[in-house]
Amino acid sequence: MYDFTASPLVRNDKTLVLAHDHGLEHGPKQFGGVEERLDPREVFEMATHDAVTALAVGKGLAETYYPSYEDDVNLLAKLNGSSDLWMGDPYSPQNWSVEYAAELGADAIGYTIYPGVNRETDMFEDFRPVQEAARDHDLPIAMWSYPRGQAVKSHRSESIIAYAARLGLELGADFTKVKYPRSKDAMAHAVRAAADNRVLLSGGSKTSDREFLELVADCMDVGVSGLAVGRNVWQREDPEAILDKLEPVVFEEAPARDVLEG
Amino acid sequence: MYDFTASPLVRNDKTLVLAHDHGLEHGPKQFGGVEERLDPREVFEMATHDAVTALAVGKGLAETYYPSYEDDVNLLAKLNGSSDLWMGDPYSPQNWSVEYAAELGADAIGYTIYPGVNRETDMFEDFRPVQEAARDHDLPIAMWSYPRGQAVKSHRSESIIAYAARLGLELGADFTKVKYPRSKDAMAHAVRAAADNRVLLSGGSKTSDREFLELVADCMDVGVSGLAVGRNVWQREDPEAILDKLEPVVFEEAPARDVLEG
Amino acid sequence: MYDFTASPLVRNDKTLVLAHDHGLEHGPKQFGGVEERLDPREVFEMATHDAVTALAVGKGLAETYYPSYEDDVNLLAKLNGSSDLWMGDPYSPQNWSVEYAAELGADAIGYTIYPGVNRETDMFEDFRPVQEAARDHDLPIAMWSYPRGQAVKSHRSESIIAYAARLGLELGADFTKVKYPRSKDAMAHAVRAAADNRVLLSGGSKTSDREFLELVADCMDVGVSGLAVGRNVWQREDPEAILDKLEPVVFEEAPARDVLEG
C-alpha cells in the first residue's frame, strides 16, 4: 500500500481528481456546448484550482500540455482507454506504459477494469504488470472499477458496487473509483467492503449544483475519500464556481447546504 | 521438491492454511452475517493463532496488511484468481508475480489449476514459469487442484480427486489442495496417488463443529498433510474456538471425539 | 510533443508528405497508366522537389533506395501495412521496427490506426510501444487515422473526422492524417478537435489541378498543417508541375486562384 503521508494527491486525507479522458473515450461530441474545452489548456487551467489534487489524462494530452503545468498540477496518468466507435466486447487496451508515465512526471497512475466482462481475465492479467511497475516507481494506483457483462443485471446495485470497491483492494489499487450505488447506505457498504482502500465517487454526467453537492456530501459522510469528476465539472459554463463549492465539501466536511446557501 | 525440514509452514510435519481469497473470488456477499470480517485485519488476527501455519491471501491484502503481521503470520501468496461476475470458461488469471510476492516476504506461493476445462492447456502453460520462479526463490508451492469441464461428470468422485492429487505431484507442486472425495477410502487413494506430494483437504463451506472435526480427523488418519480452510473458520462467530479444536486434531493426531468432548 | 523548431519536416511550420505505400497496400494495379512509377527511383526523385518535406515509404523501399537519397529526402518510415488481397477484419500489421527505421536514418515514423474496427484494441496496443520507441529515438510520429467499422456509418462525416483528428492528439501522435470531411467548416472543426496536434489532409485519389489546389487551399485556410499526398501526385503525367503549384499554397498561404492563373 502506498504511503500517503507526504503525498500531494491528498489534502486532509481527501482527494479530488479532475478526469479528462473524454476526448479518447467519447470524442468531440462530448464537447457540444463547450467547444472551447476542445483546447486541453482550458482543462489544465481548471486543474490548477486548489480543490483539484490530481488531473487524470491520457498520454497524448500529458505529453503535449503537462510540461507547461507540472509545477501547478499533479498528473494522474490514465494508462488505458478505447474509442466509443468500437463495438466489441468491453475491454480497455493499454496506451501508455508506467515507465513512460513516470518519465513524464506522473504522480499516480489510473487504470480501468471491467469486472464481469468476457475479457475480465485479460484485463486482470494486463493490470498485473502495470500495478507492479507502479509499485517499482513508487506511484499510487487508481482503479476505475466498472462491473459489466452477463452476470451484472444492475451495474449500480449495492452488491455490485460493493464488489467493485472490494476488487480495488484485492487487486492492489490504492484508490477505487466506483459509480454511486443509488443510496447512501449502499455507498457505506462499499466503503466497508473496500476496507483500507480509498473509494472515490465517480462524478457522472452533468447535474445541478444542488444535486451534485448533496451527493458528494453524502458520500464524504459515509467515508468516501473523495471523487473523480469529469463532465460534471468541465462541461459547466463556470467550472471554477463548482470547484469553489466542492472544495469545502470534499476537504472540510462542510454540509452541502452551507455551501449552496453560502 | 522443497525441503520442509526447517520450514515454518509445517509443525510436526503438518500444515493448516487459513485461506482468505473470498473477497476476490466471491465478493462481499460471502461476508453476510459476519460483516466485520470485511476488515481484513480481523482475518490477519485469526492467522496469528498457533494452529495456523500460513495465511493465503491475494496481492492487495498482502500489500496492505501483511507489513503489520509479518512477525506473526506466514504468508502464502495466492497468485491467481477471478471474480465470480465472470461467466466465461473456467480460468484463473495471474494477478501477482512470484518476484513481487517474494519481495513482500511470502513464505510460499499458491496457484489454482482447473484440470479438464477448455483452457486447461493455458493454465498448465501459465503455471510453468510460476512454478519455476518459485523454485528460484526457494518458495514451496501449493496447488489448488479443482477438476472441472466436460469430462468431469462428478467433481468429487474418487477417480477425479485421485487424479487431482496426482496432478499436483506431476506438475511440480509441494502441496495439493483437493476437495473431499466423499469417503475416507477415496481420500486414502488420493493420498497414495499423490505419493510424496502433500495433500491438503479443502475446508469447504461452514458446517457444524462435529462434522468438520470428524472430517479433518478422518483425513489426517489416512495420511493427509493438513487442511486449507476459509469460510469454515472465518464465517463462524468464534473462529478462535474452532482453531483451538483443530489444533490437536491436525498437529497431534487427537481423535475428534476427544476434542469435542474435551 | 515533438519540438519542431529545427525540424526539416516543416517549412514555415507547414508540411507536405509524399506518400508512396501503394505497392504494398494496393499492388501494381495502382500503377496502371504510369507503369514507369513501378520503379521507386522515379518517386524518390519526385521527393527531392523543394515542396516535399518528407517521403513516406515502407521498409523495403527505404532499404533499397533511401541510401542514394538520404542527403536530398527526409524519410518518414511507414511502419505498418497490409496487402489488399486480404479479406479479414481491417487491421494493419507492423512490418518495420522503430529501431530499424532509426538505424536507416528515418526522420519520422508513420503508423495507420483504424478506430472503430473489431481489432481497434489490438491496434491501440500495437501503437503504444511504437509511439514510445519513437519518443526514445526523438522521432516525430504521424498517425494515419481512418475510422471504420460497425459504428462508422459515414467515414467522412464531420463528427467522425473530428474524432479521428482528436485520437491523434490523445494517443500521442504529432501529426494526424485524416480524410476531407466534405466541407471547410467540418475541417475547421477537426482542426479545433486536434488542438495542438498537426492535422494533415489525406491527398486522396487523382483529381483535376483546380479541384485539388482549391481543396488544399481551403484546408490550409482553416488551420490544417499540410498534406500527405500519394496518387494525386505520382499518378499524374507531370508530378513536378503539381508540386510546383502546391508549394506556394501549402507554404506561403497563396490562394489557389493565383497559382492556377499564374
Next chain:
Amino acid sequence: MYDFTASPLVRNDKTLVLAHDHGLEHGPKQFGGVEERLDPREVFEMATHDAVTALAVGKGLAETYYPSYEDDVNLLAKLNGSSDLWMGDPYSPQNWSVEYAAELGADAIGYTIYPGVNRETDMFEDFRPVQEAARDHDLPIAMWSYPRGQAVKSHRSESIIAYAARLGLELGADFTKVKYPRSKDAMAHAVRAAADNRVLLSGGSKTSDREFLELVADCMDVGVSGLAVGRNVWQREDPEAILDKLEPVVFEEAPARDVLEG
C-alpha cells in the same frame, strides 16, 4: 545433430527409454492392478536396470525423485503434456523449461508433437525454442511424433508413420518415437524416411511377452534404434523379467525366439 559417441543414452548404438508420464497424461486409473506403482520410487527403481538407458518423466517426478537416482538413472525430461480430462483440440502444453531440466541434471529432453491437428502450427512454433535451447545445453532431443486430425484417416498407416518419422528429422529431433505401422515393411519405410534420425518404437499397451519381444525384434531388424516403453513394462507384475528379456533383443540383436526359449 547430437554426437552420441560418448552418450550414456545409447549402448551399442541402441536405446531403451522407460517412459512414465502416465500419471499426468492418464491419471491413477492407469495404475489399476498395480497400485504400488503409484509410488514413483518403484518406477525409478526399474529404471536402474541395465537395459534402461533413460527414464522419461515430467517435472514433478524428476524434482521429487531424481536427486536420489541421479547416479543410476539417465533422465529424459519430458517437457510437455496434458491431462486426459481435457476435451479440446489435441495439443500438449509445455510444463517444463529446458533450462530448468538442464539444471535438474537432465541427459535429454522429450517433446510431443501431433502433426495434422488444428493446433499443429502452434506446436511447431512451441517446439522451435525448445529444440534450440536443447542444442544450447548440448542435450539430445526425442520427439514423440503422433499424427492426428482431419487428414489422418488411419494414424498407423505406412504413409502416416513414415511422415511422422520424417518430421522428427526435418524439425531437428535426434530421436523420433512413432507407433508401429502394422508391418515390418512399413516400419522399414519409416526408418528410411527418417534417414539419420533415430526411430524409436512406441511400446504401446500391455501385450504378451512373445508378442512384445517379436515386435521389438522385428523393428530392430529393420533398423529401428530402440524403443520407448511405458505400460508394457511397468504395468506388468514382473517388470524386471521383461527388461531382462528386452536387453539382448535391443542391444545384442538376439532373436526373440532365443530369448523366449532361453
Next chain:
Amino acid sequence: MYDFTASPLVRNDKTLVLAHDHGLEHGPKQFGGVEERLDPREVFEMATHDAVTALAVGKGLAETYYPSYEDDVNLLAKLNGSSDLWMGDPYSPQNWSVEYAAELGADAIGYTIYPGVNRETDMFEDFRPVQEAARDHDLPIAMWSYPRGQAVKSHRSESIIAYAARLGLELGADFTKVKYPRSKDAMAHAVRAAADNRVLLSGGSKTSDREFLELVADCMDVGVSGLAVGRNVWQREDPEAILDKLEPVVFEEAPARDVLEG
C-alpha cells in the same frame, strides 16, 4: 538491400537455388519413384554441382548434413514450414530462428509468405523480426511469395504474380520466388513490379527437359534473376543431367534450343 558484389549466392549476377523442403511440407509420398532421395545426402550431393548457388533446407536437414558439406554448398536456411497433414487456414509457422541459422553457417535465409490468406497479418508480423534479424547478421533474404485466399481467384494471373513479386520488394526481401504467371509478358510485368528486387522462378513439378528449359530461358530473357527448383530436379532419374543443361541457360544467357540440341 543486401550487397551481392562478393556473394557466393550469385554467379554472373544470377542465382539457382535447389530447394528441398519437401520432406517437411509433403512427406515421404513426394519421394515415390525416387526412394533413394529419402537420404538427404543424395540431395546435398546434387547441391555440390556448379550450377547450384544455394541449397534451401530446413533446420533438421541442415543440422544433420550441412556440417559435411559446408565447404561445397551454400546454405539457404528455410525458416518456416508446415506439414500437409494440417487442414487449417494456410499459414507457415517458424521452425528455425535466424540466430541459430547463422550459427550453423547459413549464407541466406528463406521465408514463405501467403499474401491474402486469413492469417496474412500474422505472417507479415512474423516476418518482421526475421527480416530484421537477417539484416543484423548480414544475411540476404529470399521470400517465397505465394498469394492465396478468398480474393485470389487465380493464383497465377498476371496481376497476382506481379503483386506477389512487388510484396517481396516492399517487405524487405532480396529475392522473391514466384510461380510462373502463364506468359512471358506477365513475367516481364512481375519483374518490373519488383524493381530492384530479384525475382526467382519457382521451378514447379516435374516436366520434360524441353518444357522446363524453355520456361527458364523465357524467364531469364525478361529479367528474372534465376530459379528456385526442387522436384523438377531431384525427382528426376538423372538430376546432374538437368543441372548441366540449366547451367548455361541460367548463368550464360544460352537459348534453351542450343542446350537441348547440344
